[in-house]
Amino acid sequence: MTDAAPLCRATALVKEFTSHGPMLSRPTTFRAVDDVSFEVFRGETLALVGESGSGKSTTARLVARLMEPTSGTVEFEGQDVTSLKGRALHSFRSDVQVIFQDPYSSLNPRHTVEGLVTAPLRYQKRRIPGGARAFTRSLMERVGLNPDHSGRYPAQFSGGQAQRIGIARALAVSPKLVICDEAVSALDVSVQAQVINLLRSLQRDEGFGYLFIAHDLAVVRQIATRVAVMSRGRIVEQGERDRIFADPHHEYTRTLLAAVPRIDPEWDARRREAERRRAAMASEAS
Amino acid sequence: MTGENVNDTTGDLLRVEDLSVEFRTAAGATRVVDSVGFAVPRGGALGIVGESGSGKSMTSLAIMGLLPKGGTATGSIVFDGKDLLAQRESAMRRIRGDRIAMIFQDPLSSLNPYYTVGVQIAEAYRSHRSGVSARAAKKVAIEAMERVHIHDAARRADHYPHQFSGGMRQRIMIAMALSMEPDLIIADEPTTALDVTVQAQILALLAEIRRDTGAGLILITHDLAVVSEVADRIVVMRGGRLVEQGSVEDVFSDPQHEYTRRLLDAVPRIDDEIGELRTTAIPVLPGMEKR
Numbered sequence: 001m002t003d004a005a006p007l008c009r010a011t012a013l014v015k016e017f018t019s020h021g022p023m024l025s026r027p028t029t030f031r032a033v034d035d036v037s038f039e040v041f042r043g044e045t046l047a048l049v050g051e052s053g054s055g056k057s058t059t060a061r062l063v064a065r066l067m068e069p070t071s072g073t074v075e076f077e078g079q080d081v082t083s084l085k086g087r088a089l090h091s092f093r094s095d096v097q098v099i100f101q102d103p104y105s106s107l108n109p110r111h112t113v114e115g116l117v118t119a120p121l122r123y124q125k126r127r128i129p130g131g132a133r134a135f136t137r138s139l140m141e142r143v144g145l146n147p148d149h150s151g152r153y154p155a156q157f158s159g160g161q162a163q164r165i166g167i168a169r170a171l172a173v174s175p176k177l178v179i180c181d182e183a184v185s186a187l188d189v190s191v192q193a194q195v196i197n198l199l200r201s202l203q204r205d206e207g208f209g210y211l212f213i214a215h216d217l218a219v220v221r222q223i224a225t226r227v228a229v230m231s232r233g234r235i236v237e238q239g240e241r242d243r244i245f246a247d248p249h250h251e252y253t254r255t256l257l258a259a260v261p262r263i264d265p266e267w268d269a270r271r272r273e274a275e276r277r278r279a280a281m282a283s284e285a286s
Numbered sequence: 287m288t289g290e291n292v293n294d295t296t297g298d299l300l301r302v303e304d305l306s307v308e309f310r311t312a313a314g315a316t317r318v319v320d321s322v323g324f325a326v327p328r329g330g331a332l333g334i335v336g337e338s339g340s341g342k343s344m345t346s347l348a349i350m351g352l353l354p355k356g357g358t359a360t361g362s363i364v365f366d367g368k369d370l371l372a373q374r375e376s377a378m379r380r381i382r383g384d385r386i387a388m389i390f391q392d393p394l395s396s397l398n399p400y401y402t403v404g405v406q407i408a409e410a411y412r413s414h415r416s417g418v419s420a421r422a423a424k425k426v427a428i429e430a431m432e433r434v435h436i437h438d439a440a441r442r443a444d445h446y447p448h449q450f451s452g453g454m455r456q457r458i459m460i461a462m463a464l465s466m467e468p469d470l471i472i473a474d475e476p477t478t479a480l481d482v483t484v485q486a487q488i489l490a491l492l493a494e495i496r497r498d499t500g501a502g503l504i505l506i507t508h509d510l511a512v513v514s515e516v517a518d519r520i521v522v523m524r525g526g527r528l529v530e531q532g533s534v535e536d537v538f539s540d541p542q543h544e545y546t547r548r549l550l551d552a553v554p555r556i557d558d559e560i561g562e563l564r565t566t567a568i569p570v571l572p573g574m575e576k577r
Contacts, residue, residue: 045299188338192552193551218511251389262557
């Protein structure tokens with residue numbers, strides 16, 4: 001499943017926010033991320049789960065270098081990237097891409113799909129292989145969008161399609177690590193399933209690592225290789241996906257799993273049985 | 287199931303028949319709810335599920351007489367023997383909040399930031415119960431807060447909305463609804479913005495209230511698992527139309543409509559097989575792929 005050297009390693013990450021109250025009062029410090037360490041390997045998905053305020057999104061931002069940690073380090077392919085600047089930071093930016101929750105607010109409404117997905121390359125002053133039009137068309141095909149729509153604007157797409165544009169934009173620079181920050185949370189269930197399948201098949205083809213930030217444990221169970229559970233800025237437990245779901249060690253993980261609403265498994269079993277009967281009847285009839 | 291004759295059910299608390307909602311725009315009329323019908327018996331819990339654009343929220347707003355400007359409802363909505371669509375606005379105002387209470391997704395936007403929660407519950411109560419003193423209403427408010435398990439309710443009643451967490455604010459909205467002793471509670475995505483552990487608490491609270499007060503419940507949500515746990519009947523909507531209805535057990539264990547089947551296939555499970563989520567061939571209704 002994984003080779004020996006991790007793609008990305010976070011070590012003892014800490015992020016503190018200081019808020020200044022009324023004049024002369026002492027500023028208060030809030031520790032959003034507290035001594036967080038983990039590794040992400042090529043071709044695997046590490047899910048960071050937790051409730052609101054657990055620090056999972058802040059952790060994602062630290063890894064993507066969208067925010068500076070108070071202390072701790074982020075290594076990418078063995079190199080410390082915590083204090084990269086200039087050209088080295090540029091090159092790191094094309095290795096790590098982020099897909100955000102709200103596709104509409106993360107896509108400039110005044111740009112066409114072509115403008116959006118080629119922006120990362122233009123920003124990095126890189127040549128667009130095969131020209132912008134052909135490049136855009138091939139990316140759109142890879143994420144399941146109609147390439148004839150490359151001249152359209154984000155508002156002309158549904159939520160699921162807009163999220164595919166966000167994914168296409170991330171793919172444009174051939175990243176090695178893709179950070180999905182609640183990337184499927186805002187989508188309708190049928191669309192969500194399609195985007196999860198797309199993310200999985202892209203990973204199979206490209207072999208990149210995912211850092212998958214989510215609050216929905218049922219979604220995480222479908223996509224994760226390993227899971228880290230965060231609460232109040234700390235990772236309380238991490239391990240292989242099946243172990244976490246079948247045998248959670250930490251009390252908080254147990255509470256979280258118990259709270260997930262469930263469809264009665266017996267109803268599901270009967271539904272599948274009915275489906276099998278229907279399929280058998282249909283094949284007999286034909 | 288589909289096409290079930292709602293006329294046969296007598297003594298229903300709420301009976302919706304042939305309900306359509308249209309919006310008049312410059313480009314002509316758009317029908318967002320198309321001829322739906324269902325019933326809620328006294329003390330029953332109905333879940334209305336659908337994806338975005340299914341018309342589930344417009345259906346609930348039509349019941350409350352709270353359609354956005356330009357929207358008109360036709361058909362009939364009979365609540366406790368009265369057709370709500372035939373009521374004047376003044377009569378609707380008396381029914382709304384008093385006999386039918388509504389709980390929305392975002393409690394913060396339903397609460398006034400400038401008043402303490404105790405005052406807001408008390409004032410809502412007094413607006414429907416003329417002649418009740420402020421002191422008596424405050425007492426009702428504190429009792430309602432106690433019933434939704436807010437600790438130290440007498441002190442917390444003097445706090446402002448921002449001093450409560452999201453889950454606590456939703457409890458306050460439920461307390462406000464409860465103080466009127468409504469016959470029907472309509473909850474539109476009441477737990478969608480909440481963390482999963484808080485959601486579990488709020489769903490348990492709604493179940494407890496139903497048991498204790500005998501109020502009917504309509505739960506509008508996109509989450510099939512939530513409906514399966516809370517409701518006894520389910521209505522599946524899509525593109526403004528009613529796709530399928532029945533008892534939750536019947537619909538979840540033997541869905542009759544292709545759309546319901548595909549929807550159930552697409553729900554990721556916490557305790558089921560892992561594999562490619564089946565997403566094939568969800569038939570797209572005209573106009574559904576737009577936002």
